Amino acid sequence: MHETDLHLDPNEASDLSRVLSEATLEANGWDRAMLTVLDEACAEDALALLVHQAGCPLEDGWEALRVHAEPTTGKGKTEDAEACAVRDGYAYILGSQFGKKAGPLSARRSWIARIKEDDLVTKDAPLEIARLRFGLHRAVNDALAAVDLLPLGPLARERYIDATIATGEKEGKRWAGAILPTDQPINLEAAEFRADGALVLGLRYPVTADGHPLLVEITNPNGLFADEAPVAGRVWWLENIGSAAAPAGFRALDTRGADRFDAIIGDLDAANKSATVLEDHPQGGTAASEHVRFALTDAGGAVTAEPVHHFGEIRRVEGVAIDREGHSHYVIDEEGHVALRTLVIE
Numbered sequence: 001m002h003e004t005d006l007h008l009d010p011n012e013a014s015d016l017s018r019v020l021s022e023a024t025l026e027a028n029g030w031d032r033a034m035l036t037v038l039d040e041a042c043a044e045d046a047l048a049l050l051v052h053q054a055g056c057p058l059e060d061g062w063e064a065l066r067v068h069a070e071p072t073t074g075k076g077k078t079e080d081a082e083a084c085a086v087r088d089g090y091a092y093i094l095g096s097q098f099g100k101k102a103g104p105l106s107a108r109r110s111w112i113a114r115i116k117e118d119d120l121v122t123k124d125a126p127l128e129i130a131r132l133r134f135g136l137h138r139a140v141n142d143a144l145a146a147v148d149l150l151p152l153g154p155l156a157r158e159r160y161i162d163a164t165i166a167t168g169e170k171e172g173k174r175w176a177g178a179i180l181p182t183d184q185p186i187n188l189e190a191a192e193f194r195a196d197g198a199l200v201l202g203l204r205y206p207v208t209a210d211g212h213p214l215l216v217e218i219t220n221p222n223g224l225f226a227d228e229a230p231v232a233g234r235v236w237w238l239e240n241i242g243s244a245a246a247p248a249g250f251r252a253l254d255t256r257g258a259d260r261f262d263a264i265i266g267d268l269d270a271a272n273k274s275a276t277v278l279e280d281h282p283q284g285g286t287a288a289s290e291h292v293r294f295a296l297t298d299a300g301g302a303v304t305a306e307p308v309h310h311f312g313e314i315r316r317v318e319g320v321a322i323d324r325e326g327h328s329h330y331v332i333d334e335e336g337h338v339a340l341r342t343l344v345i346e
Contacts, residue, residue: 002059002342010040013331013338015252016319017084024118034321037081043113044069046081069127080109083191090114097136098187101275103159110134130224133175140216141183143232148209153280160185190253202250205268211247212237234300248287252319259296264317289317
C-alpha cells in the first residue's frame with residue numbers, strides 16, 4: 001500500500017469522492033482527482049482536492065490543493081464538514097449534524113452544501129449552503145423510531161439532548177422544538193447517492209442495539225436547497241458488521257453504481273478524547289477500521305457486507321474512493337498529518 005503525506009492543515013480530513021470531468025482533468029494535466037473535506041473549518045474553507053499528475057506512477061505525483069469557495073449566504077456560519085458525495089455535476093458536502101464531544105448539539109453543524117464539480121478548480125466559486133436547523137436530525141430520528149437502537153446513555157441524554165432543548169427554549173431559537181426528549185443525537189460521517197438520486201447517510205452514531213452500523217435514506221436532497229424539510233425513506237444496517245461487544249459505525253461511503261457501495265466502518269468515537277458517547281458506552285471505542293462492500297435492497301433492513309481490507313492498528317481511516325481502474329484510495333488521519341494511501345489489488 002502506497003502512502004503520500006498530503007500536507008493539509010488542519011490535520012482533520014474526512015471522506016473522499018471522485019470529482020472533475022475528463023475535460024477538466026485533461027486541461028490541468030491530471031488523470032485522477034478526489035475531493036476531501038476538512039472538519040475544523042467552515043464550509044467554504046473545508047474543501048481540498050487530491051490530484052494525481054497524468055503519466056506518473058500511482059505511488060508518485062499526488063498533490064493536495066485547498067479550494068476556497070464563496071458562500072452565497074452566511075459566510076463563516078458553518079462547521080464540522082464530515083461527508084461529501086457527487087451527483088449530476090455537483091459536489092455535495094454535509095456537516096456532522098452532531099456536537100462537540102462534551103455536547104451540546106450545534107446548529108452550525110446542521111447543514112448541506114453544494115458546488116458545481118468543475119468549479120472546484122476555480123477561485124471563489126459559489127457554494128450554495130442550506131442551513132437545516134436540525135432538520136436532518138428530526139428526519140433521521142423519525143426514521144429510526146422503528147429500529148432497536150443502542151440505548152442512549154445518561155450522559156449523552158443530559159449533554160446532547162436535554163442541554164440542546166434547554167438552549168433552544170431559553171434563547172428562542174428558530175429550531176426550538178426540532179429536538180425531542182426521546183431523540184438520539186446523530187453523528188453523520190458518510191454520504192452517497194443511490195442510483196435513483198436519493199441520498200444515503202452513513203451514521204457513526206447511533207447504531208443498532210446489536211452494534212450494527214446504520215444507513216438512512218433522504219429522498220429529497222435537492223429540495224433541501226429550496227427550504228424543503230428533509231424526507232427520510234428506508235433504513236438499512238450491516239448485519240455482519242459490529243457487535244454488542246464492539247459496536248461499529250460508518251466512517252465513509254463510496255458508490256460503484258447500481259446501489260453497490262464501498263464503506264469504511266470503525267469505532268463510535270475516538271478513544272482518549274473525553275467523548276461522551278464512550279463515557280456511556282466504553283465498548284464503542286474498540287471496533288477496528290475495515291473496508292467493506294455491500295449492495296442495498298429495495299425493502300430496507302439488514303444487508304450483508306463483504307470484507308475487502310482490514311487496517312489492523314490503523315484506526316483513523318476517514319475516507320474511501322475507488323478509481324476507474326479499481327484501486328482503493330483511503331484518506332487517513334495520522335499523528336501530525338493527513339495521508340493518502342492506495343491499495344492495489346493485483
